[in-house]
Amino acid sequence: MLAIQDLAFWVLSVVAIVAALGVVLVRDLFRAALLLAVVFIAVAGFFVLLSAEFLAVVQVLIYVGAISVLFIFGIMLTRNVREGNLPNHLQIPAVLFPALLLVGMVIAAVATDWRPIPEAATDMVELAQTQSVTVLTEGALESGGFDSSQAREEARQSGLADLLIGRYVLPFEAVSLLLLAALIGGLALARSRGS
């Protein structure tokens, strides 16, 4: 079983890297956007391999279903896109900034103290991932294998949903408000220019 997971990892890696290169190198903007969607799907595949199905599904839902579609809409409404992506003079910054970003991410990945989750906590993490939309009820926790009331209380606190609408409710609502403001702002800008 392990062999298959390794194989899947390598296939996904090759697909992700080739598609990512394609995004940068392909001249046709539309194809670049499609390849970007392929990269997103491959990343979702990695999440599945890490048994984070919830993240994988949300990745596809948001990045492929929403963001890629937004890009493609943008491309379609752009004039003269058929002639392709014109070259410009930003090659050097375009190399520098991603390189810096890459170095930063590698340092972060190496410096992080990765610890495997203890056996007892894996159930909890899985439960938090899968039940995140619904509030972790007593019944759901009991069927999830949390026998003592103390374990249930702990699991409840690790629930993503409980965290979002409990401890982090203010930042969460602030982000929602920001998005709404951006939406209305975009609409206002587009309207005033049109008529």
Next chain:
Amino acid sequence: MSCQLAADNVLYANGLYRLVYDLVGTILPCWLSYVIAGLVMIFVLVNAVLLGAAVITWAERRLLGRFQNRVGPNRWGPFGLFQPLADLLKLLTKEDLTPDGADKPVFALVPILMVAPLVMMTAVIPFAENTSLAALNVGVLYILAVSSITSIAIFMAGWSSNNRYAMFGAARSVAVLISYEVPVVLSLLGVVMVAASMSLGSIVEAQVLPFFLVQPLAFFVFMAGMSAELNRSPFDVAEAESEIIAGYHTEYSGVKFALIQAAEFGGVGVVSAIAATLFLGGWSGPWSEYLGWLWFLIKTGAIVFLFIWFRATYPRLRIDQIMAVSWKFLLPLSLVNLAAVTLEVFLLRGPEGVLTTGDLGIMAVINVVVTVVAIWVFGNLIRDRVKFQARQPSDVVVPGVTTIEVH
């Protein structure tokens, strides 16, 4: 050599998968039998979708014939049952054209990308107890995520055809898709909340009382939204017969067109199966241990019939009306449903956080009233707007088309 499938594997719950896995596992290495059993299941699901599409084309043409007081195709086979085969043969023998100046690889990929999400969606549908291929515990989200790939396929079709009309058709179709996704997702949220789970299996088990009774409003929004997402009448303006040209698949012919049609009708089948699972109780029914698949098929068939009935009954909407229905009618309705269900779940659930059958009954009674009132109120609001607002041609904003100025 015998292979053991780990009990925590998502595929473990599927009886057919385990049967094939154990059979093949006796002669072949484990990893190979893992793959082979998966391929067998994929073969079954692909054929289920395509055969379902064939049966639905036949049923739709026959039933539309009945609705319109004519006979419908009845020449080949009993009741014209072999008509889909004849259609298929006709399409296969036609020339497979690729237009000049088309983006060829993208153009060729589209039919595959139209069918693939449908087949992927069937992976989480429980056809009977313990028969979904993968008992994912994020099943509802998975279905939504996979179905969102279709909009990219439609864009690809419109863009790669190198045809202005295909492009407009694609822009309209995708605009409809993303507009109707919002109310559909919000209506499903109510279902998830009452079932306290996103796994389709648990949602079926939670339906002691079918959810179309508990949340009629969510069922209404889901069915309306899905008819729009499937590009079906009364929301089929993007590819309707009365339109100047057939929409995003204008340039497709031969096998590719056959696949796109199969995706369209297969989509009806898959969505009906999902609706039957989420709202009609899926495989549950008397003797569901043995007859679960039959209940599932009957319920799916009922929903398919409902879709065909819609198509035969309602006149087609204009594209701006389609948008108005989504944003001004279905979205408020889904929000009303969400608010009502949230309050009811909050007030009714016991200390263990579980809803009893009695609670569901109370919810059903309240929600039927809420549904009638909400549809009446918002129906009146939207009707007034359509009736009294003198429409200028310049008001009609069609995605992909710049505003038409009339002087």
